[in-house]
Amino acid sequence: MNVWVIGGGVIGSLFAAHLSRVAEVTLVCRRPEHAATVAENGIRVSGRADFVGQPRASTDPAGLADAELVIVATKANDVEAAAAQLEDRLGDGTVMTVQNGLGAEEAIRQHGPWPQLSAVTFMSGTKLADDHVEYVLDTPTWLAPYDDAPFALAERTASLIAESGLKVEPMADLEPARWSKLIFNATVNSVAALTGLPHDHHFAELKRPTDLGHLVRCLIEEGTRIASAAGIELREDPWQMNVLATQRGSRHYPSMLEDVEARRPTEVDFITGALVREAERHGVDAPLLTAVYRLVKAREASYR
Amino acid sequence: MKVAIVGCGAVGSLFAANLAQLDDVEVWAFDLDGQHVETINDHGLRLSGAGEVVGKVRATTDAAELPGCDFGIVATKCMHTAAAIQASAPAFASGAVCSVQNGVGNEEVLAEHVERVIRGTTFPAGRVVGPGHVQWDVKGETTIGPFEASPAPMAEVDRLADACTRGGMPTHAVADARGPQWRKLIFNAATNPIGALTGLTHGRVCEDAGLRRLVSQLVDEGKAVAGAQGIELDADPEELIDHAARPDVAYDHKASMLQDVEALRQTEIDYLNGGIARFGREHGVPTPLNDAVTALIKGLEAAWAQ
Numbered sequence: 001m002n003v004w005v006i007g008g009g010v011i012g013s014l015f016a017a018h019l020s021r022v023a024e025v026t027l028v029c030r031r032p033e034h035a036a037t038v039a040e041n042g043i044r045v046s047g048r049a050d051f052v053g054q055p056r057a058s059t060d061p062a063g064l065a066d067a068e069l070v071i072v073a074t075k076a077n078d079v080e081a082a083a084a085q086l087e088d089r090l091g092d093g094t095v096m097t098v099q100n101g102l103g104a105e106e107a108i109r110q111h112g113p114w115p116q117l118s119a120v121t122f123m124s125g126t127k128l129a130d131d132h133v134e135y136v137l138d139t140p141t142w143l144a145p146y147d148d149a150p151f152a153l154a155e156r157t158a159s160l161i162a163e164s165g166l167k168v169e170p171m172a173d174l175e176p177a178r179w180s181k182l183i184f185n186a187t188v189n190s191v192a193a194l195t196g197l198p199h200d201h202h203f204a205e206l207k208r209p210t211d212l213g214h215l216v217r218c219l220i221e222e223g224t225r226i227a228s229a230a231g232i233e234l235r236e237d238p239w240q241m242n243v244l245a246t247q248r249g250s251r252h253y254p255s256m257l258e259d260v261e262a263r264r265p266t267e268v269d270f271i272t273g274a275l276v277r278e279a280e281r282h283g284v285d286a287p288l289l290t291a292v293y294r295l296v297k298a299r300e301a302s303y304r
Numbered sequence: 305m306k307v308a309i310v311g312c313g314a315v316g317s318l319f320a321a322n323l324a325q326l327d328d329v330e331v332w333a334f335d336l337d338g339q340h341v342e343t344i345n346d347h348g349l350r351l352s353g354a355g356e357v358v359g360k361v362r363a364t365t366d367a368a369e370l371p372g373c374d375f376g377i378v379a380t381k382c383m384h385t386a387a388a389i390q391a392s393a394p395a396f397a398s399g400a401v402c403s404v405q406n407g408v409g410n411e412e413v414l415a416e417h418v419e420r421v422i423r424g425t426t427f428p429a430g431r432v433v434g435p436g437h438v439q440w441d442v443k444g445e446t447t448i449g450p451f452e453a454s455p456a457p458m459a460e461v462d463r464l465a466d467a468c469t470r471g472g473m474p475t476h477a478v479a480d481a482r483g484p485q486w487r488k489l490i491f492n493a494a495t496n497p498i499g500a501l502t503g504l505t506h507g508r509v510c511e512d513a514g515l516r517r518l519v520s521q522l523v524d525e526g527k528a529v530a531g532a533q534g535i536e537l538d539a540d541p542e543e544l545i546d547h548a549a550r551p552d553v554a555y556d557h558k559a560s561m562l563q564d565v566e567a568l569r570q571t572e573i574d575y576l577n578g579g580i581a582r583f584g585r586e587h588g589v590p591t592p593l594n595d596a597v598t599a600l601i602k603g604l605e606a607a608w609a610q
Contacts (some may be wrong), residue, residue: 194501195603202606209585210578210598212606218592287521288596294514295501295600301512302503
């Protein structure tokens, strides 16, 4: 099977390395030296697995015309550019998006009629080098058909991913899972970005109304009200997800905090911003989510 | 008249050096910075900028050396109030103590240690540039009045206001000094943490329509808490915020809390937004956004400790 993975971050690298064991895989990278390193050395996976995957690598998407599956694993901010690469190029292959937040599927759809799969992934890791990724959490990827794609497509793709050694669960409707993660991310990532705290015990402290956990819980309650107004029944309670994550003991650095510390644009528009827009669409008051969204946006503006 | 300044940083020094110009006032200063104290004792306390003043002030790092005083003027950062007044209270056994600090809740702490307390709010500002030397950035007025729960008599408040005014720090004595205090509090609480969390200057905060709305939401919560206590603000914080955003006023000003955050110094958040939230709870007024920014700033402070 001919698989292309667009985006060589942690998630893209994990997919490309694993899938290269069961399919013909090409990783599309932004930097030529990144592509050259992967082409020469493959991608070493350590941590939860230990092997070297051998995908092809390129900065040029020209060859993806015959791809049967394209996994778009860029940051949410770069989905539009990836979609533009697919337009007039990709034949009838399937496009799977795995971005945080909302909006990636719609952005892809604007550029072509391909069958689409929608995924959220909970696996995580650390990129130690262009050709080395540490696989830290092997929690599953959930995937579901988008639009009018058949469920069988999600099942077939899930089988391929499972065969490659990654955990995956196909489902008919992604929204309950996606929204659970969206609310969790909108809350934890924004608070981490603003305070500089990794996702640690402060996020579950509830003693006083001015404790951080209290804010996290109020944000999650707003998110849950928005989900409910949107007709979504959450698959998991985001507050429990938060508490469990703080108890896990690894001082996880949410990506939005990494972005802020590196003074890079964050995914806040696709995560917290997406939730705020959903609140407006459904007429739900979300003053706290709106506040942290505006604060993170302003923090980004302060780089300029 | 003997006056002791408790906490001789920028604001304390403005009071100390100016009061020391008066023949009928003996000024003492209690401060924990040994080099600052030594320089003041050797060379006097010097102000430059908005006014050039050198005051003869007797400074000490040991509160036990303070003589019995008619007045104390407390100008420490809010989080040091309790320790500072606990150490210096014996000097005010027959005197009155006035807070000129930021935020709310300081008078309550003073009243745990001394009998007669004066509520004060001051607008002059400056910064310490070296031992014994303070840059006086902005002149401004001070308003003082009896602290309701543990009041100094009005005659005593008048006497302190008169001395400050004659010394060069124009001060009004009023029966209810809560209005100016809450006006300054609401202004600071609505703008300081936003600057601190975003890194933006006051002008840039106000230019961003979304952020400016957040500032207004914080102002509204503060006004509601003030209203529930029957406090009448002496000016609308919204107008002051817009005024300060003008390029010729304070567009480029980095809020003091942003300066604290950049220097990894503990902020006064507990006495600003945290104070509004605390008084809100006492009076049954919800303050979700003030709670939120308090939690975020305290989160920032916790991050430095790691």
